C-alpha cells in the first residue's frame with residue numbers, strides 16, 4: 001500500500017501537575033493515497049497538530065500505528081517534510097542556507113545543494129532574498145522559505161500545520177495559489193491542517209472534519225474541482241455550497257469545544 | 263525622555279564621555295579643594311605623574327603584560343574545559359544530571375579563598391595564578407553555557423529532525439549555532455570576573471603584576487600609584503570588552519539584526 005496509513009492512532013497526554021490525563025486524539029483511521037491532497041479541518045485544540053506530529057514521527061501514538069508505503073513510522077525522517085504553525089527557519093542561516101539544510105544533513109555535495117536551493121527559491125519567489133536572514137523577512141516570506149526548505153529534501157509526504165495561519169488574508173490567498181501550483185507540478189502526498197474552510201476547499205481533493213477533543217474524524221467531503229485551479233474558483237456557486245456544508249459541520253463542533261472551555 | 267526611546271549614536275558617545283568628565287572633575291574638586299587629605303586620595307594630576315613614573319622607572323608595562331598573560335591564560339584554559347562540558351550538559355540530560363549538582367556547588371566556592379591552599383600546592387608562581395583564575399571561571403562558564411544550550415527552541419530542533427538531521431547534526435548544526443552568540447556573551451562576562459581573581463591572587467602572593475604593584479604602593483602610601491593601577495585595570499577591561507563585542511558582531515551578524 002503506497003501512501004500514508006494511520007490505523008487506530010490515539011494520543012493521551014499524562015495529566016499536568018497531578019491533573020487528569022488529557023485524551024487529545026481518539027483512535028482515528030486515515031488513509032492518504034500517494035499524490036493526494038487532504039485537508040483536515042477542526043476546532044482549536046481538537047488534536048490536529050498532535051495527529052500531524054505523530055505522522056511526522058515527532059510524537060508517539062498511545063495506541064495504533066502509522067505506516068508510509070507499508071513501512072511503520074518510528075521517528076522523524078527526511079521522507080516526511082513538515083512546515084510548522086510557528087516560524088521555524090534557523091535564524092543563523094540565510095534563506096539559501098536554510099533551504100539547503102536538509103540536503104546538507106544528508107551529505108549532498110555543495111554544488112548540488114546550491115542548485116536545489118536556487119531552483120526552489122525561484123519557485124517560491126525568494127531569489128532576491130537568498131542572502132537575507134529570517135529576521136529580515138516578512139511572515140509570508142518566512143513561510144515560503146520554510147515550504148521551500150521542506151521541499152528541498154524531495155519528501156514523499158508534505159505535512160503542513162496551518163502554515164499560513166498567522167498571515168493576513170491577501171498574503172494567505174497568494175500563498176495558497178503558490179502551494180497549489182507547486183502541488184500541481186510535483187503531485188506530492190499532502191496532509192494540510194487548517195482552521196480556514198475556504199483554504200481547505202480551494203486546495204484539497206478531500207476535506208476531513210474533526211470533532212472537538214478528543215479529536216476523531218466526523219465527516220469527509222470530496223472536492224471535485226479539476227486541477228489546475230484558479231483563484232476565481234472561490235467565487236463560484238459550487239464552491240460556496242461546499243463551504244456552506246463544511247461550515248455547518250464545523251460549527252456544531254466548535255460550539256462543543258467552546259462550551260467545554262478549550 | 264520616554265521609556266525605550268532610542269538615543270542617537272552621537273548623543274550616546276557624548277553622554278558616555280560626559281560621565282567620565284564629571285567623575286574626574288568631582289575627583290579633582292575634592293582633592294585640589296583640600297576636602298580629602300592627599301595621603302588618602304591623590305589628585306588626578308599626581309596620579310598621572312606617578313603612573314608615568316611607574317612606567318618609566320619601574321617597568322610597570324611588564325607588570326601589566328604579566329597580569330594580562332595570567333588572565334588570558336587561565337581564562338582560555340577554563341573556556342577550553344568549560345565550553346565543551348557545558349555543551350554536553352545542555353544537550354544531553356544524563357550528563358547534566360551527573361555534573362550539575364557538583365558544578366552548582368563548586369560555583370559558590372570563592373576562588374580567592376583557595377589562594378592559600380593553591381600557594382601550598384603550587385607555590386607563588388604562575389601555576390598558582392592560573393589555577394585561581396581557572397577555578398574562578400570554569401564552573402561559572404559550565405553552568406551558563408549549559409543553560410544557554412538547553413534553552414534551544416524545541417520547534418527548531420523538531421524542524422531539523424523532520425529535515426533528516428540526526429543526533430550529531432542536531433548538536434553541531436542546530437544547538438551550537440543557536441547558542442554561540444550567548445556563549446560569546448558569557449565568555450565576555452566571565453572574563454570580567456577573571457580580572458578580579460587575578461588581582462586578588464597578585465595581592466596575596468606575587469612578585470610581579472598589577473596587583474603586586476598596588477600592594478607595594480600601599481606600603482609607600484603612594485595612593486596615586488595605587489589608583490593608577492586600578493584605572494589601568496579598568497581601561498584594559500574596557501578595551502577587552504570592546505574587542506569582544508566587535509568580534510561577536512562580526513561572527514554572529516544574524517544575532518544583532
Ligand SMILES: Nc1ncnc2c1ncn2[C@@H]1O[C@H](COP(=O)(O)OP(=O)(O)OP(=O)(O)O)[C@@H](O)[C@H]1O
Pocket residue numbers: 013014022023024042043044045046047048049050051213262
Ligand atoms: N505536550 C502536551 N502535553 C499535554 N497536553 C497536550 C500536549 N500537546 C497537546 N496537548 C493537548 O492536546 C490537545 C490537542 O492539541 P493540538 O495542539 O493537537 O490541537 P490543535 O488541533 O492543533 O489546535 P490548534 O488548532 O489550536 O493548533 C490540546 O487540548 C492540548 O491541551
Ligand SMILES: [Mg+2]
Pocket residue numbers: 048049050085161
Ligand atoms: Mg495546532
